[in-house]
Amino acid sequence: MTAFITRRILQTLAVIVVLSYVFYYLMSLMPGDPVDMMVASNPKITAEDVARLKSLYGLDQPTYKRYLNWVASMSQGDLGYSRTYRVPVQELMGPRLWNTFLLSFISLTLSIAIAVPLGVISALRPGSRTDYFMNLFSFAGISIPSFWLAIVLIILFAVKFPLLPAGGTQTIGGEPLGFWADLMDRSFYLVLPVLSLSIQQIGRFSRFTRSAMLEAMRNDFIRTARAKGLSRRVVIWQHGFRNALIPLITILALSFSGLFSGAILTETVFAYQGVGKLVYDSIIGNDYNVAMISLVISVSMVLLMNLVADILYGFADPRISYQ
């Protein structure tokens, strides 16, 4: 087990290093670099100034050298400086990560709490009317474009019936109101983003739960458990659901990786100041340092959660062993 985990951690680290280099290379392929942008905004700049600036930022060096420099400064805890926001990346990331975590955690908990029972119910009565509508709902949830869902929610709840704010993270310019009032204010802004994220996740999770549960309830031991005269609840939850957990763990673990990478589309539409919007803004605005950190964080989270899922299998299913 320990050997397996160590090997997987090493593999994961290697993948992160390779991918971060690929990202770094891709970023260098984006049109224009920061100095080009300065030149565009300042007509007085001379060719010597440009050359001097480029060598100051190290932009005249080949990509792999710049990448090595970047890794070196990263390992010393220096994440760099955001060119758009004019603050060190550490300062920028902190509140953004917290905002994104808040949004994703609430919507994830909400959707698991709704989707898992829904999926189990419809798996227990396949072909029923409940199952039919559940199916329709979950297909709609998977198929709906997330940004469009967000726009429709804004049209409905902020334009037609102005109940909720159309976007933002909290009321701007207000005085600090104390902890609870502040929390109320924030949750007001969270309702629509959470709703739009949850509708999709419920669709996805309930479908997975349904098929996993359906598969589990087909096993012979379920019939045996019923024949033994066990109560319906014990059969469903202890024998059926326990076995449906394995595929569920995968999808849930993968969703947890989204806790810090954020939902780019939803955050962008709602102008929610989270990591997702930061990733988008920094890629569009050529803010290398910020974009690199955010991308590395999201990729690492996905890989880490894959690893966690693999380890959790062992607990969910004693038949799985790691050599």
Added chain:
Amino acid sequence: MNSNEVAMDELQIDTNSLSAKDRAELEKAQPMWKMVLTQFLDHKLAVVGAVIIHLFLLISIFAGQIRSITGLDPDAQNVANRYLSPMTTAQVGQDVRETEVERYINAFPESADKIQKALLEKGLVQVAEADAIYDLASRDVKEAISSLQSLNLPEATDLISTFKNFETFHLFGTDELGRDVFIRLVYGTRVSMGVGVLVAIASALIGLLIGSLAGFYGGLIDTVLMRVTDALLSLPTIPVLIVMAAIDLTKLPWLKAIVSTSNESIFKMVIILCLFSWMTVARLVRGSILSIREREFVLAARTLGAKDSTIIVRHMFPNVIAPMLVSITLGVGESILFEAALSFLGLGIMPPTPSWGNMLNNAQELIYQAPFLAILPGILILLTTISFNYLGDGLQDAIDPKAIRR
């Protein structure tokens, strides 16, 4: 979805109550495709999905014809008629009318002359002869057409049809540049469906190649290919797609030759989406090939001296076609969603080429002036992806031999 046992039980109960004729029909063997078809037709929503998809395919194939029938132009801007609501009729601006009339007069000087004289004679216009048609054109379009028709001149038919084009009917209203939303949606169907189908098929082919190589040869090839597949699968899709879409493809010298500026964005979209959607097919193909690699018919083919390529193509591919078909179908829906998302962010298909995603691009700023601009393309995306998902689901049920009810 009935399990195998349940289906068998039902069959036994059923046969007892059947007449001899029905029983004979039951025992007659059906060809595979018929069974699959019957099975598929049972899934009502999948059938509805298939119908909707065919409708959209027809629309995208006949987009040019729809354009010439309705006389609408997806790129024709008309700043005077911005944000018209659906089902309204609009008249084109005076400047456009003047150029059209001038063109008509230059093309048919004799008939123009006749019409001008007739107009003056009947007292329909009170200006100099040279300005008669211009004056008529500046009036309300319906009024102008009826006055022209009252002349009863055979030469006037061309001019009447020119005048008729001055009035346009907008089924779904107009957008922020006064372009007709309906014809843009029609052309958007072509772009979005085209990208979706192309990406799904191309990535299925890539996946088929990589999956079969990895599954058939195993060993080092398998390890390397599958590590790459896993690494790509674990990437967060949207951020990576944004990075890929934001890069300048012309900075890569080997691509510069194929990419031309006019279709660059569509071409780029297809390449990027292909790069990140072949992995599921590859895993699927590898899995099925692994499971049949040691089977007797493969051994038999090898004993007969078949080449590796023959074994893979002739003996293994038929076994993976069915699950691949399902995967392609689901892939189309997914690609359409990704294309829409990227175009919505302004990184996908570049305007003025319309796609469902980029029509939503500025819709968010306009939700106060024109909420319908944001609703329509989204409904089409939703309808298409949900249809493809249901179609895939139906195909899966129909093809899966375990689920076949005879």
